[in-house]
Amino acid sequence: MITRRTSLNYQDIYLEVFDGHIDTLFNGIDEQFALGFMQHLNFHEDLYKTTAGCIQFLRENWFSHANTEVFLNFVDKIEEWKRRFPAVEIVIFNAPSNLAFFESLIKYLQTEHPNELLLSDPEKEIALIKAYLQINSKKTKPSGFEEIKQAYPDEVMLWTLFSSSFQDADLVNRDFLELWQIETFKAIKLFEYFEKDEQTNEILSRFLEIFSCDSWKTYLKASAGMAIATIDSPNYRGNNFIEVDPQLPFYDLAIEILLQIGIEPIEATIQDDYLYLRNKPIFRTGEAKFQVIYKRFFIEKIFRSLYFQLNVDILAILTPILDTDPPVGF
Template sequence: MFARKSEIRNPVRMGLLLEFETAFPGEKPLTVGEYLKGGNRETILNVAASFLGFKNQQSKYEDNREFISMCFRAENNELANKVYDRIKELEKKGNRVGIINTYSSLTLFEYFFKAPEEQQTQSEEEFEVNFFKAYLVINSEFTKKQHIAFDSTKDLSKELAFPMMMFCMNYPTSDKTYYDIREIWITQLWKATILFQYLSSDEKTKPLYNAFLEHFAVNDWEEYLKSFLPLTISMMSNHKEGHVDFEVSEGENKDKACAFLDKLIIEAEDELNEFDFLTLRSKPFYKVKDGHYRIIFNLFVVEKIFKGMYFLLREVNKGLPEKAQVKALKSFFGDFFSERILFYDVINTILPKLKIKFSGQDMVAKKIIGGPDYYLRKGSDIMIMESKDFLIPADAKMSFDFERYQDEFEKKLYFEEVNGKEKHVGVMQLIAFIKRLLLKDFGLDNNYNYREVNIFPILIVHDHQYNVPGFNKLIDYWFQAELQELETQGFYVKKVQPLVIISIDSLIYHQIGLAKDIQLNEVLKRYIQHTKREKNLKFRSEEEVKSYTLSKQIAFSTFINEFFQAKGLQEVPPVLEKVAPILFKEKD
């Protein structure tokens, strides 16, 4: 039987990035600085921001003819046609060729934002050619880094080699490439609302909350969001591709509005972090002139709603007297708020009527030691969840190196050697509890036949950067090794399902469909079936093998988006209904 084409679309596509050497064969490249010396700095920043303003899905500039036509004027038609012809020759071999790359656009912006203004010596005709060449030089640098992915995975087992190569190639930039800006906006706003409600109500966090309000010169968090959200909504309603600007209108509130925005702009004296564009994430606007601001990258702006809140609060927290500071702020965000506030809220939202469900706090209250962060049973389906809010170091993320990734993710999701002892997390925590379930040693729920229940081990993650093909494969590979060890000990593990990694954003975004139409355990069954490799398949080519293998590495977040869309279950969470009455309530 020949492999069937999957009905679930995978956003990650195999293809090639146009490099300098392909477009200009035999020509020795100069450095980016040499190509753009004597160019107009303002124009360079404008173009970089425009490239970053292209749609990341279904952009008209995915058409290389369209993009090249935009880049070159009539005087450079001959060169433009040669480049386009070389692209078409390459695509005849079955490779899709792309030109625009988010990494290259962000790198170009960073490079020239720090560069001093200099006298313009290049003509417009020269500059557009040299700009194009400079961009392709950065593309070439990027693809050279991707070769680390090939080298670091080539000696892996056949089962892991291709999935891990694809993971390593895509992970450094997937969060900046494969995303739905509408979904991120909704989930960021949902999480920010819950965070602010908690900060403003808990006595321990009120000093930090009040200092935050003072920093932005607002009276409450509702006023902060009312000031910030219009900056994001304009991007959602903007159908044009290119940069997005803000002009602060004249009026009595102009100075206050400018002061607010000035706290979010990158400035010449800011030190640019060399890894993963952390500075641009923190300050995703720049000032064109007084009262005139430009978005650098729309994703970074939207992520400021919640994801960037930690960094803002961290700086404010540092300025507080020691007694008023929130101790271990990172732990507060990652452990306390993410797990006990946000995670619990989401589970109760998607499974409001489930009778058999126990949070970690419930278990602690009933003196159950070693339980998961959440236990849920629907009939013969048991779901056990561990919530992990973590990031790996930015330099590790941008390494493209499997060994580096394996080391970092092992510590966060498997185990870590600490003072000669193994500290068990994630996978090992789930395995330990599965062992208890198979022994019927969970005092809060043991009215089941362990040979008949399906056990779904789940890791909940809190950042969309893990929605990349291959990541689930790696973590489940570790899980299966530990599960096999249980089997050798005589445990019945045939009904234990593969480990699934779920982004909490997917649960927030699809909360209505999960609560009303198809419950999570049923979606998990569909996902596991979809990612299972069929046996005895025949393939017509090596490319077909790779395409089929890649289709089985799809992240759960991508699967549920496509699955719900196919079922017509696209009702988004009532975030505006939840937030609007708060934001626009009448003040006493």
């Protein structure tokens, strides 16, 4: 069964088009406040998938008491669209827009802004919801539901939602535990191969030396262990924060791995494939504390950083031997 769900955009709520740059809406948003809202969006993603859940999320996790009037205006707009299209879940938040919102906000936070505004918390709440709605505007038609008003509205809605869902299917239909199992299995097999083969053993030794590891199993315990701590299970809610205990025997290794994952990409722009966020899926909030911005990208990156470093080690060993540029694709 296909759940018919669509997200409201800026024009749907404010009845006008926003022509400015999204950074103007982030002006005055501080790091602590922004990361708090990212945490809410990650933690409550099962709540705001329905119209009723979206309203509940806005009431309990977005708008403070000082913004009661603003909240009630949002409820009126959502319920108005719901009355017009009762078979559709009218919402605001969705996984693809979450990622674009996180990515845009993180890039803003990591850029200096000399003319930063001084906003109150209620003003920040309004600014962030406007920014989110503007991101929805970029992902939907500017007029929102204009096409649906035409003949056969049910069929138009059905096929619009059905066709638009493929681009982000891997982001919405995801099993983090399965992803972790696959990546861990691949890493184990790769390490075992490098360990047994004399020609690749030098590469493995070089890799372990870089991370000051006595064995690849120690590296994998640290990296895979941090990754699985973010995954939900029947008895455990995956953590969106990683805090490394200084008493752990591989404390330094764990911090080094996380710093590698959070490294600034050389060139990354806001794109539909979320290149920036895929390269930087965590945000350091303390000496040994990191906030996971998006779990899937974190799990992927924690293993891909391993493959990237091994590739660097291979090039370092082979380049002098070849005395030429390394082969394309190596």
